[in-house]
Amino acid sequence: MARHETTLRTLRALHLLETSRLGLSARELTDRLKADGYAVSKRQVLRDLQCLEEIGFDLNKIDRDGKPVYSLSEYAKVSKNVRFTYKEVFALYIVRNNLDHLKGSPVFSEIDSLFTKLEKLFGTNIEAFTELVGNIKFRPRITWHTSVQPIVLDTVYNGIEEGHPLKMVYRAEGGESAGKETTRTVGPECLYFANGGVYLIAKDLNKNEPRTYALARIKSVEMDTSKEYSREGLSPENLFKDAFGVLNTGTADNVEIALEGPMATFIAERRWHNSQTVVNTHDGIFLRMHVKINEEFVHWVLSLGPSATVVAPDSLKQAVLTTAQSILSNYNKKAA
Template sequence: MARGEQLSRQWKMIHTLLASRLGKSASELAEELGCTRRTVYRDLEALQAGGFPIATETRDNRSYWTVLNAGRQQVPMAFSTAELMALYFGKEMLQTYRGTVFYDAIASLISKIKATLPPGYIDFLDRLQDRVDAGPAPRKDYTRFGPMITDLNTAILDEKKIDMVYFSMGRQAETHRTVHPYRLRHVEETLYLIGYCELREQVRTFAVDRIESVTVTGEGFRMPGDFDLQGFLEDSFGIFQGPPETVKIRFSPKVAGYIRERIWHKSQQLTDADDGGVIFTATVAGTEEISHWVLRWGAEARVLDPPALRRIVGRHAAAMAEHYRKNPD
């Protein structure tokens, strides 16, 4: 039997006993859990060995199993096994934000849940944690940005302007800006601030890890009533903004399956090609961001439209080819 199935069944058994004021017989447990009485006895023995205060009492010549002092146990009854796994998985997914309010808050929540439980429960949760893993991935280290992210959250919630020093990667220069912070947005392991920039007089996006300093001012702001934040973001292929462009890209049969299995953009349309490939069509904000995506697929992707995107990708591909021609080793 799979270890995960056993853990799930034992977890349900604990909650079934805690929810029952008079206890449950082995037969009742077997029926509710969909297993044999022999399995029930084996699980009860394992739970007792793990430290759960499980005992039996006899009524009308039948044995009933109960959890001692169940009425006083501060057990989070609302959590199912799946919900706990989702909580642990969420913590793993937030590894990028270790040291910030996002990661610290979920870690604190899990610690509070564990603090209310007897040793057997804690052992169960520790085993459960070993069964969820977000996997390795390139990540930014936001540890040193923890206080800044807290300040940004405060400014967003209180609708207070911020003064900040921002480093532009494109211009390789710092600028001082006053920004009305609207929202934080996570895109591909990067956290962005979206807000109105008084310097540029328009809504802009800022990579949080390129904000050098932040001061929350006492001056308030109001997001314009006619500003649609979702509408501002909907055409983006990630986070970049630009005029709407309808792009058409042909993918070879070798990678067509990878393209078909994901939703890359809300406007995408996929058309099967005669050779087994697929043609991807979407309307996106600008061409810069999607050009990076096309280049990821190498020679397996070919831009059909628009011509401007064909030229951008072509220039990058030519420069790469020239680099390797000059430096074959």
């Protein structure tokens, strides 16, 4: 049995119980699940039903010809005006069990508090829930970076919420100010969580242009309550439209990369950018996209290894070659 089959089977059973007008016996529910492709016994179904009752799901059990028949109320009632379907409740707890990568972040305690309050409202047995949904896991791409100061996050958020400019000391990792701490005055637009980090999208009030700032690199920040800032509606969707990740520097260009072998299959099966297209060849694929060429994208191309060859543009070819030569030089120095 797959590790997550119990979870998926239970979700399907919830749907069948919710949509069955007359209810289902354990045998009928078992047969329905088998018809849907689940390898399950009547004994397993009875155990699942028992777990659902222990959790606090409102299972209705009536007698039909001397046999118990089960049905489920359509909604879990939280208050007079707030109701959830039981599938929504179940999905909610799957998500909770897979938030470990946020531990250490400024938002984890609030998320944990939210679920604690929901448990009290639902009246659920959390131990039974953990047993039921603990078979499915998600691997986060990157875990939370813990170097963001809570006071920085609070001040930045308040600046966005109250509409005031921010004055901050920021350490840049690229450009003319790389490695230096400089003072910036910005108009805060929104917070952007991506790749395990949190970023401030803001307008540089001195240069009059949009910028992205990693909160982990903000050394100190204060809100200028004597002035007001009206947000201009800068959004991640527009700001990062041509960016491959969170680095928004460089010039956007049409990129074509030839891939072969298992790497070609791996790349073709995934969505890397909204502009992406894949063309199959006799020995692999051509990956095409319109993205900004910068250090972040060059590093990603190099991560594809020898199975990838840049076809266009020449600027990307040169950037990949230069970085690869630098890497090789570092290893040669250490080996000498």
